Amino acid sequence: MSITQESFHPRLNVKKVGRDSFLVENFLLAEGDVDEAAETLASVDQQVQYLARDDPRMQFRIYGKSVQLPRDKAVYGEVVVDEEKKERIEPFYKYAKDTPRVESWDFEDSVFKRMAEQVFVRGGRQVCNHLVVNQYRSGDDYIGDHRDKDETFVPGSSVMTISLGAERTLRLKKFKGRKIGKTKSLLLKPGSLFVLGPKTNAKWKHSIPKSKRVLGRRVSLTFRSIAARRTTSTIQ
Numbered sequence: 001m002s003i004t005q006e007s008f009h010p011r012l013n014v015k016k017v018g019r020d021s022f023l024v025e026n027f028l029l030a031e032g033d034v035d036e037a038a039e040t041l042a043s044v045d046q047q048v049q050y051l052a053r054d055d056p057r058m059q060f061r062i063y064g065k066s067v068q069l070p071r072d073k074a075v076y077g078e079v080v081v082d083e084e085k086k087e088r089i090e091p092f093y094k095y096a097k098d099t100p101r102v103e104s105w106d107f108e109d110s111v112f113k114r115m116a117e118q119v120f121v122r123g124g125r126q127v128c129n130h131l132v133v134n135q136y137r138s139g140d141d142y143i144g145d146h147r148d149k150d151e152t153f154v155p156g157s158s159v160m161t162i163s164l165g166a167e168r169t170l171r172l173k174k175f176k177g178r179k180i181g182k183t184k185s186l187l188l189k190p191g192s193l194f195v196l197g198p199k200t201n202a203k204w205k206h207s208i209p210k211s212k213r214v215l216g217r218r219v220s221l222t223f224r225s226i227a228a229r230r231t232t233s234t235i236q
Helices: 036-047 111-122 198-203
Strands: 014-016 022-024 059-062 065-068 072-077 080-082 087-091 130-136 143-146 159-165 168-176 179-188 193-196 204-208 218-224 229-233
Touching: 036 111, 036 159, 036 218, 111 130, 111 159, 111 218, 198 204
Parallel strands: none
Antiparallel strands: 014 022, 022 193, 059 065, 072 130, 080 087, 087 229, 130 218, 143 204, 159 193, 159 218, 168 179, 168 204
């Protein structure tokens, strides 16, 4: 299911940025009076329900100290409810000790499900079943250097991120042990798609660093293909 430059819709401007990673600046198009990125952001704002920043699931640990996540977060995806067995089945992306529940994106006029479908049609024919929405309120919100934990991913799948709102810089760093090797910086414009391939994820860390120059708000939609499932009871 490897994504190549030829996998994308022919009208898209695709730039290769690594062995298997790509930046598509015009993934959501602005044509005439239609600004698809702005309309998508407006729909996200209407439908998203972020976790409270003081929620225990919004904490992470650094050197044994609990720290609040420096951005807003919500999780959506393909959820199946088995009424007969009284079970709820969701894609299980294991990246923290207390992984948040996945809310269903299957509701009327769902922008999350619509964007997942567009990722499939325009972005390489990859079926995604999991979405993390991150909101960076200002240049003070960020995500540090990290690699995506891929043990629950569909093998060979990529991570697909749509950017909305303010422009932010994505920084890629190649590490050799604890030493930083090469670095790359990409400007993520509203309506762009960044595709992080598995080979790049294995060799490079990525981040959205703080920026004093950024005054506006950025929202990202990060889609993944998750193989693992988590089953919980629907009985209260």
